[in-house]
Amino acid sequence: MNERGGGLSSRVFHYLRAINAENIKEWKIELTYKPDFIRQFLEPFVYLFPYFLYGFALLGGRYSEHLRSLTGIGDMVAYTFIGYLFIGFLNTACWAMGFSLRKEQWFGTLETIFVAPVPRWVYVAGMALHSTCHQGLIMLIQAVAITTFFAIVLQTSGIFLALSAVLLMLLGLYGLGIVVAGLTIALKQWWVVSEALSTLIVVVTPIAYPLAVLPFVLRKVAMFLPTTYGIIGVRHFLLGENLAVSLPTIFLRLSLILVVWLSFGMLVFLMMDRYGRKRGSLSVY
Amino acid sequence: MNESGHIVVQGIYKIFKKGRTDEVRAVDGVDFSIKKGELFGLLGPNGAGKTTLIKCISTLLIPDDGSVTVGGYDIYKESLEVRRHIGVLTGGERSLYWKLTPIENLRYFAALYGVPRKSVKNRIEFLLELMGLTDKATVRVEKLSSGMKQKLSLARVLVHDPPILLVDEPTLGLDPYFARFIRDFVKNELNRRLGKTILLTTHYMDEADELCERIAFMNRGKIEAMDTPVRLKQSMPQKQVLEIKCQGALDKGIFDGVREAASINVSHDDGLVYVRVNTDNPEVILSNIIELVREKAKIVSVRVTVPTLEDVFVHLTGASLKDG
Amino acid sequence: MWVIIEEVRKSFRILLAYPVEVVFWIFSPLLWVIPLVFQGKALIGAFNSTSFGSLAGTDEFIPYVLIGAIVSTYMFSAVWSMGNSFRDETYYGTLEHILSAPVRPGYILIGKGLYNSILSTSFVIVQLLICVFIFGLNITLAKIFPIFLFLLLLIVGLYGIGFMAAALTLLIKEAHGMLHMFEYVLFLFSPIRYPVEVNPITKAISVFIPLTYALIALRGLLLNIEFNFWKNSIVLLAIDCTLLPLGLFVFRRIEKRTKTRGTLADY
Numbered sequence: 001m002n003e004r005g006g007g008l009s010s011r012v013f014h015y016l017r018a019i020n021a022e023n024i025k026e027w028k029i030e031l032t033y034k035p036d037f038i039r040q041f042l043e044p045f046v047y048l049f050p051y052f053l054y055g056f057a058l059l060g061g062r063y064s065e066h067l068r069s070l071t072g073i074g075d076m077v078a079y080t081f082i083g084y085l086f087i088g089f090l091n092t093a094c095w096a097m098g099f100s101l102r103k104e105q106w107f108g109t110l111e112t113i114f115v116a117p118v119p120r121w122v123y124v125a126g127m128a129l130h131s132t133c134h135q136g137l138i139m140l141i142q143a144v145a146i147t148t149f150f151a152i153v154l155q156t157s158g159i160f161l162a163l164s165a166v167l168l169m170l171l172g173l174y175g176l177g178i179v180v181a182g183l184t185i186a187l188k189q190w191w192v193v194s195e196a197l198s199t200l201i202v203v204v205t206p207i208a209y210p211l212a213v214l215p216f217v218l219r220k221v222a223m224f225l226p227t228t229y230g231i232i233g234v235r236h237f238l239l240g241e242n243l244a245v246s247l248p249t250i251f252l253r254l255s256l257i258l259v260v261w262l263s264f265g266m267l268v269f270l271m272m273d274r275y276g277r278k279r280g281s282l283s284v285y
Numbered sequence: 286m287n288e289s290g291h292i293v294v295q296g297i298y299k300i301f302k303k304g305r306t307d308e309v310r311a312v313d314g315v316d317f318s319i320k321k322g323e324l325f326g327l328l329g330p331n332g333a334g335k336t337t338l339i340k341c342i343s344t345l346l347i348p349d350d351g352s353v354t355v356g357g358y359d360i361y362k363e364s365l366e367v368r369r370h371i372g373v374l375t376g377g378e379r380s381l382y383w384k385l386t387p388i389e390n391l392r393y394f395a396a397l398y399g400v401p402r403k404s405v406k407n408r409i410e411f412l413l414e415l416m417g418l419t420d421k422a423t424v425r426v427e428k429l430s431s432g433m434k435q436k437l438s439l440a441r442v443l444v445h446d447p448p449i450l451l452v453d454e455p456t457l458g459l460d461p462y463f464a465r466f467i468r469d470f471v472k473n474e475l476n477r478r479l480g481k482t483i484l485l486t487t488h489y490m491d492e493a494d495e496l497c498e499r500i501a502f503m504n505r506g507k508i509e510a511m512d513t514p515v516r517l518k519q520s521m522p523q524k525q526v527l528e529i530k531c532q533g534a535l536d537k538g539i540f541d542g543v544r545e546a547a548s549i550n551v552s553h554d555d556g557l558v559y560v561r562v563n564t565d566n567p568e569v570i571l572s573n574i575i576e577l578v579r580e581k582a583k584i585v586s587v588r589v590t591v592p593t594l595e596d597v598f599v600h601l602t603g604a605s606l607k608d609g
Numbered sequence: 610m611w612v613i614i615e616e617v618r619k620s621f622r623i624l625l626a627y628p629v630e631v632v633f634w635i636f637s638p639l640l641w642v643i644p645l646v647f648q649g650k651a652l653i654g655a656f657n658s659t660s661f662g663s664l665a666g667t668d669e670f671i672p673y674v675l676i677g678a679i680v681s682t683y684m685f686s687a688v689w690s691m692g693n694s695f696r697d698e699t700y701y702g703t704l705e706h707i708l709s710a711p712v713r714p715g716y717i718l719i720g721k722g723l724y725n726s727i728l729s730t731s732f733v734i735v736q737l738l739i740c741v742f743i744f745g746l747n748i749t750l751a752k753i754f755p756i757f758l759f760l761l762l763l764i765v766g767l768y769g770i771g772f773m774a775a776a777l778t779l780l781i782k783e784a785h786g787m788l789h790m791f792e793y794v795l796f797l798f799s800p801i802r803y804p805v806e807v808n809p810i811t812k813a814i815s816v817f818i819p820l821t822y823a824l825i826a827l828r829g830l831l832l833n834i835e836f837n838f839w840k841n842s843i844v845l846l847a848i849d850c851t852l853l854p855l856g857l858f859v860f861r862r863i864e865k866r867t868k869t870r871g872t873l874a875d876y
Contacts, residue, residue, distance in 0.1 A: 014399040021396030025382065025389070032384040032425075036786045043786075046793040050802050053811065054645060055652055057803040058670060060660030064652040076652055108379025114440075115343045116397035117369035192633045203643050209651030277347045280301055280337075 017117045018118045022126020023133065030134075040134075044088065044142050048121075051080050051208060054255060062150075071145070071243035075231075078152045079129045082235045083207035085143060088135050089170050096131030097177030100124050102184045116148040120273050121266065124181040128174050158237030165237065168254035169230025175261025182272035202229055211244065228262065292319040292342065292449065292484060297351035299506075311337040311399050312348070313506030319484060321448075324476045326497030327486040328594065330604060334506040335486035339453045342484070343373050343377045356449055360556025369398070371449045372442035376457025380438050382591065383427040387418055390426060398445035412440040413476075425442060450475060452485045456492060472496050490595045500594065502604040514594060520599060521592045523547045527567040527574065528590055529560040533582025534575050540577060543555055550599040563596055616720025617727065634728075635735050636676035645674045645802060664804035666834040672746065676828050677801035679736045680763070684795055686729040687767035691721055692774030692788045718775060718860060722768045730760065751832050755838070759826045762845040766819035769852025776856075776863040800824050819848045830833055
């Protein structure tokens with residue numbers, strides 16, 4: 001153990017292994033709370049139905065001529081469902097990743113893991129991997145159940161491109177998640193920031209409505225969010241939603257946003273980590 | 286790598302701001318160096334700054350000033366290398382995942398520390414065997430006793446076989462049986478047999494006296510004295526101690542008028558009060574002290590003995606190790 | 610009585626240490642109405658819907674959901690704050706001290722409930738004032754007494770639900786998620802965002818939730834929709850008389866169970 005940490009490739013391999021160990025550990029801990037684990041698979045349904053029922057109440061059915069004129073899709077259920085299905089990854093960023101270090105603090109293990117020879121963002125990345133797998137599984141079940149129940153027909157030919165858009169969106173959201181994780185070190189009421197951010201993102205992202213209905217300012221804000229392009233893209237590939245911008249533009253902007261968000265996220269995290277070690281606020285809550 | 290095993294601390298300061306004007310000088314200009322394979326103790330009461338110092342050395346805190354090298358690596362510039370070469374054990378129970386089993390915990394930490402995949406299984410089996418936890422390997426940690434949890438924490442610290450161990454109050458809250466086990470293990474197995482360099486902090490005088498080759502007395506962020514336990518005790522100008530064990534409520538203030546004593550310490554243990562008077566002439570002040578004690582408490586026993594580390598600490602700092 | 614007042618005072622002191630949280634709780638119900646407004650605009654192209662009107666008694670869906678959001682503050686508060694209050698005490702490490710004090714835990718719970726009610730009512734008043742001044746909601750003096758009457762009847766019933774939520778936290782240590790789920794279920798089956806008549810299942814289940822009657826009455830009063838004053842108040846009173854003792858009973862049973870099993874301060 002006395003030799004230096006090895007070359008770049010062995011270091012990368014070490015970090016990847018640590019990220020995976022974090023992921024496995026989270027699964028194991030999660031599975032010890034069985035009722036809660038089952039609940040997590042049911043909850044998205046209970047969460048989603050009010051949006052459908054609200055639409056039914058407004059329309060007296062599931063078809064909206066106005067929505068069709070705006071987006072090319074008339075089926076309110078299909079439109080809303082795809083939006084809410086993929087915005088589920090916002091939970092990964094704002095809650096799972098954000099909560100990761102605080103949770104270790106509550107377990108009392110934060111300082112124990114922080115003396116291990118891996119950078120601290122590795123733990124947040126491990127949580128991101130875990131939550132992505134977890135959320136992905138929930139989404140898959142949700143997708144099968146809802147499309148069957150409401151007889152929604154998806155364009156299967158678009159799945160690969162849809163997943164590419166989702167992947168880019170997800171990487172951008174990781175940037176956001178690591179910002180929140182960093183803030184948890186310094187702010188006692190980090191969850192308010194997380195809640196406010198996720199509320200803002202839910203409002204401006206075209207989940208259940210197109211960007212066209214948003215006021216000008218909110219439309220501009222939406223331009224900087226990975227969720228905007230992710231949801232628009234995925235709905236275009238799976239349901240054929242009309243696009244206001246070209247496909248290459250969507251992928252280009254998604255790529256640009258993910259680079260900016262990830263870099264910004266890492267910067268904030270490293271600054272907050274340093275701040276926490278200077279102030280000694282790591283184990284305080 | 287000749288320097289491996291060394292811990293060199295030079296001029297370390299860590300000051301915490303409290304509000305706008307107040308500050309706590311948790312570590313206030315500390316210097317010491319630990320040789321390879323040495324078992325070095327930091328002895329001081331709660332709040333002396335021992336844990337803050339350990340956190341600085343283990344890269345959990347960034348000092349405000351000073352330099353620290355661990356195994357030849359700088360804590361500021363090579364923090365990952367420092368962490369690769371140390372194992373940190375803290376007292377109390379919450380350094381493990383209670384919902385996981387010992388094997389799952391050790392496997393997780395082996396991955397964090399980059400233990401080669403091929404050797405993980407053998408290493409875990411060896412450590413569980415060493416700690417006598419083989420039959421508890423698949424029981425969730427929450428079901429283990431405090432002592433077993435601390436044994437498992439020791440196994441966790443050793444999972445990557447670090448040359449340097451930082452051991453912070455390792456027997457805190459343990460029953461005498463497990464406390465004995467941990468002390469014997471640290472001294473005989475880790476230090477003597479495996480040759481680990483160990484920095485141990487404690488506020489238990491007996492623990493430091495029994496385990497450490499050298500001890501630094503720490504009080505209010507500063508190191509007051511540093512030497513071997515024997516030499517520290519020999520450094521006392523008064524070679525005898527008058528000890529009175531009694532029952533009742535005693536305050537140190539009642540002895541203010543006693544001039545012949547170099548220092549007087551009043552401590553409480555197991556419902557009894559211990560009055561220890563450092564003096565060269567116990568027979569001269571005996572009657573005076575007994576008179577003062579009898580006014581407030583019932584005397585159980587009186588004896589003349591030699592100074593302990595606690596007496597040295599009181600003599601040097603005026604504070605008791607049980608303060609804080 | 611003194612215990613209840615002390616509990617209220619302590620809880621307020623803790624809350625006031627977190628001013629950002631207060632601002633957040635005031636604005637959050639108004640914030641989550643915004644997506645519903647945009648969704649309505651996208652689906653209908655206007656801010657009124659005849660289909661909605663035939664079910665809800667008003668074509669204008671924005672004031673409808675706004676009132677739903679504001680009044681649901683009470684529900685969140687009952688389920689969330691009361692449910693989590695004992696969880697918080699576990700984290701502070703004070704739960705065992707509290708439950709071993711020579712006071713009936715019921716009083717502590719009532720203290721927590723009272724604190725939540727005062728807090729929620731202050732939030733609701735601020736939110737209603739925002740609606741009056743910004744969205745032009747019309748509240749006449751004559752309506753104030755019946756509004757408070759229905760709010761009071763709602764709060765008492767929600768106490769019962771809050772007690773059960775608190776009991777759940779003692780029983781299941783990771784109750785955080787369960788409380789969320791419980792909240793979502795209440796959300797789904799109460800006329801907070803939409804008239805429950807939209808679906809026969811939601812309609813059938815909503816009759817057991819106190820929020821249903823309170824919302825019918827409060828919307829009736831605030832939006833001038835016809836409703837049966839006596840029927841709604843009597844049903845709410847009957848629900849209160851059932852839920853409150855039931856909540857206390859469930860809490861006592863579970864508290865006794867956890868004490869017997871010694872799992873009180875577990876994480």
